[in-house]
Every structure is written in C-alpha cells, then in structure tokens.
Amino acid sequence: MNNLIVFCELDEGRPADVSLELLTRGRSLANTLGCRLEAVVLGSGLEGIENELFPYGVDVVHVADDPVLEHYRTMPYTSVITGLFRQEKPQIALMGATSTGRDLGPRVSSLLHSGLTADCTSLEIGDHYVSKTDTTYKNLLYQIRPAFGGNIIATIVNPDHRPQMATVREGVMKREIADKNYRGELRKIDVASFIRPEDLAVEIIERHMEARKVDIKSARIIVSGGYGMGSKENFAMLYELASVLGGEVGASRAAVDAGFAGHERQVGQTGVTVRPKLYIACGISGQIQHTAGMNQSGKIIAINNDPVAPINTIADYVINGDVATVIPKLIKYYKANAR
C-alpha cells in the first residue's frame, strides 16, 4: 500500500510543532486518498514517543532509535530515511522546512530521484492532465508555493516519480488532535542494517542551542515593519506600540535583509507564519512572500504612504499616512481610551 509518510522531527526530545502540523494536514490528505498516515521518528532514547503521535491519527509510527542518531546528521539520517522509503514506497513524503528538513529533503529526493518542492504554503490533492500524451494523472499532490520572490504562486506536481516530496514551514498548517484515544501500530527500524560506516565521516564537535527567545507565532497582536520603515532606529516606535498593546514586533523579509530586525521576527513564506488577532503592517508593501505568512490574521491594519500597495487589498483598515505620524497617535489614543 502506498501511504503518506511524515518525517517527524524532535525538539528537545518532543515532536516538533511543525511535524505535528504536518501530521494534521497529512491525516486529512490521507483521508482524501484513502490511504494510511505513517510517521517516522529518528533519534536516541525514544521510548514511548509513538504515544505522542498516535492522537494525530497516525496509523503506523516507524521508530529508529540508536545513539548514532541522537543529533541530526545528514548522512546517517539520509540512509535510514531512504532505506525506509525504498521498503515502504510511500506515495507522499512530507517534512518540515526547518534547517534539518531543508538539509535532509534534497539529499533524499536526489537519491530516490523523486523531486521535491520546498516551502509549500498549501497542499491539496487533485488530478493533472497532460495534453501532449493525453494522460490524466489521478490524485496527485498539488504542491503550492509562492515563487520568484513571491510575485507568483506556482502549483507543482510530480506525476511520474515517488514519493512526491514537499517541505512546509512551521506555522503554515494548523495543528489539531484527531482522536486522543487513537492507537496505531509501532514498528522499529533496524538502524544498523541501513547505516554504512562512511555515513559517520562528518562529526559534530560542538552544539549550542538557544532557547527560543522571540516567539512571534504565539503573539496575539503583531506590529510589523517593512522596508518602508527606513531604518533600524525607526523600528523603535514599533517596539513601543507593541509593548503598549501587549504584542510582539514582526518584520518583512526586506526589513530583515536590510538589517532593521532579526531573522527570528521575519513573517512570511521564508519566515514564520502567524495568525494573530490583530496585525498592524507598517511600511510594508505586501508582496505575496509576506502576505502568505499573515493573511489569516483576525484583523489587519495597513499603515503606509502608498495608496496602491498590495497590502491594502487584504487590510481591514488602511491608514494612508506617514508611519512616524500615525504610530505615536495610536499609542496616545490607546492610552487615553483603554481602561
């Protein structure tokens, strides 16, 4: 049976958010396809990990538990994953677009010659007709992603090669437990049979993981700045407004590239996807690259000088004016009116 398989990454020993989000989406895609949802976890000391995955509707959890897999390394992980995929022949394989998934995914897809689409913002099932050969492919995975700096949205399909592979950023898909009592099957992977000695040539000398300091994903209110803010110094007023409203500061890719804000604050396809109650876009033009990461916000306020900025078309409120004038007024009237 050709199933759908999700590579589950661990974050300090627990399944990473992005993996649980993929399992949630994977469950619904598997329902559409009428196939099983499987998960694969690699690591060391994974006793009981399957119990954290089953509630997402996972039918089979493959576990590779071995000290050599304690920390992610390209080669041993590639060997285990490709070994498993060759054995199980999944029709679809999903991974998080994390530093791990973006290192592992291309390596695996190249070995299996299967094709991979990075940073998808949407995954659907549908048919694909090729007029040249008059062939209709049934039930392919539509891998939908902005491309070309976010100026177009492309739907990619993978008609002839399996698995159809895609990576998705954290926060893009929703995470939802299917049934807390759901029990699937646990299968242990014979790690030693997949790993070759040369896979261990690259050694980790030192690792230094930092706790997540800025967490814009869970912020209820986000005050976000774009290239139109002009400078890092001008971002100070965004921090002030965010702190008054009890929110966080976000930034567009252009603002991050220009050094106005750190990468951990980047909202958009190549940053974080957010769904706050209120999103205030300051000096942001609103390329799809950015809007893909925030268009599901409850309310959107756009503040900018450009009456035809794309962001204005998705905003609930558009304030046409200078950010430097409007923000102090927002702070002033909030303080005056809030109880």
Next chain:
Amino acid sequence: MNGIKIVVLAKQVPDTRNVGPDAMKADGTVNRSVLPAIFNPEDLNALEQALRIKERYEGVTVTLLTMGPVRAAEIIREGLYRGADDGVLLTDRAFAGSDTLATSYALALAVRRLAPDLVIGGRQAIDGDTAQVGPQVAEKLGWPQVTYAEEMHFEGDKLIIRRRLERGVETVSAPLPLVVTVNGTAPACRYRNARLVMKYKYARTDTELQTESSDYIAAGRSSIRLTEWGVDAIGADREQLGLSGSPTKVKEIENIILQAKESKRLTSSDADVESLVRELLEDHTIG
C-alpha cells in the same frame, strides 16, 4: 590545506528584491528583461569563504562554476574581479527548464570534470529559495555535505565548519571531498580589486565574442577566454536534463491577484486614528 582545488557554485539571478510593477507580463509570466541580473547574494558569501582559504594556504585555486544563459558570463567576470582564478560557464539550450534535480545533475558532472577537493556554494538562490541544489550536487557526487556554514578552517586534513541553525550553532569536522553551502550570515564578499578588473574586463566566452557585435573591441584587447561547456563537454545524458530530466512539473502559475477585502480607508488625522482605536477597543481586538 595547501594545494587544494576549490570550485565555487554561483548563479546569476534576477534581483527579486527590487521587483517593480512592470515585472510581470500581462499573461502572468515573469518579465525577466526588466529585472537586473545579479550575483546571487549567498554565492558571494561562498566565494568569500573560498578566497579566505586561498589566502591562508599555499597553492589553493578557486574556480567559479555557473550554469545559465550566455549573459551569465558576467558573474564569472565578477568573481574574477574579486579574486577567483578562473571560471566555467555551463550553457546549453538542453539545460533550459531544468528543475533543481536536473540542474544538480549537470553541475555535478561539471564538478567531476573539474575534479576539485572542495565545492562551496551559497545556501540558496533568491529566485527560487529552495536550498536544494547544494545538497543534491553533493548526493550526485556521492560526497558528504555541510549546509548553512558561517566560518571554516582546516585542522590537519579535516575542515572545521561552524553552522548556523535556526535555533543555534553547531560545529562539525568533515573530511574532503566535501560540498559546503554558506549562509548569508557569513562574512560579506570582498570588493573588486582594481588590478583584477583591468586584467579581466575584456575576458569573454567564445559565444559572447560571436554574438555581441559591440564587443568586437574586446576581442582585440584581451586574450583571456572564459571557458564555456555544453552538454557534450560534461558527457551528460540529455534525457536527464531540462524538462524531461525534471521530476517536478509546473502545473500552474498564478499571477498574484489578492482578493480585495472591503477596507476602511482612513487618514492620519487625530480624529481618524482615535475612532479606529475606540472601535478596536469596543470589539475587544485590543485592550
């Protein structure tokens, strides 16, 4: 390490960071002609890493390898101005339409012919943002890969590489041969060197000399020819290139037409801002 040969993978990309309203044609395709073509930013970080190794050790050579249309020779010159020793342009109609896998296949064959000890490229190109070509070239070569590098140096015959991960830093030790991809957080590339600009200004590929009539002067001014390879030079199987060699197919391209909401238009006047704040407070969006 003394005497090693480094290949730097580089791509000429449209500057997607500065896209104007005329960047899209009426039919929804990209109007490449109005976008300036630039040296992919992270490939410049990669070049800098290679040049630093070249400075630190004896007899190291740095060769720039790029795949693209004839005009991509521009970034080979750009690399030479900054200190690369030579460059190869991989260009052929048969490469057109290649996805990352077909691209990696061609690049890996070219790398094999150049026979380096170390391949360094940028993490990703700004036109696709996939970060797939580096790891896929490594896999096609059967070499290990180290991605997101920020700093590297040799200890004995092992390359010690500091990697920038999304939540931290990792240092690894890797033997050669190896493919490394470099992060944008690595040091910026050095500037052009005036002496090298003079030396390579008129360096051209054969095709450039044939096609650019305005460049006839260049032929007389410089004897430096840039290497140009096609499908046959790297012994590629045409079936594995272009559309036929690409497992991923573009089903549909959509120009971005955002679904317009009914927005309330406000000015920056005190009255407008205050009424907005009151409205948000009343429906408990804020406060």
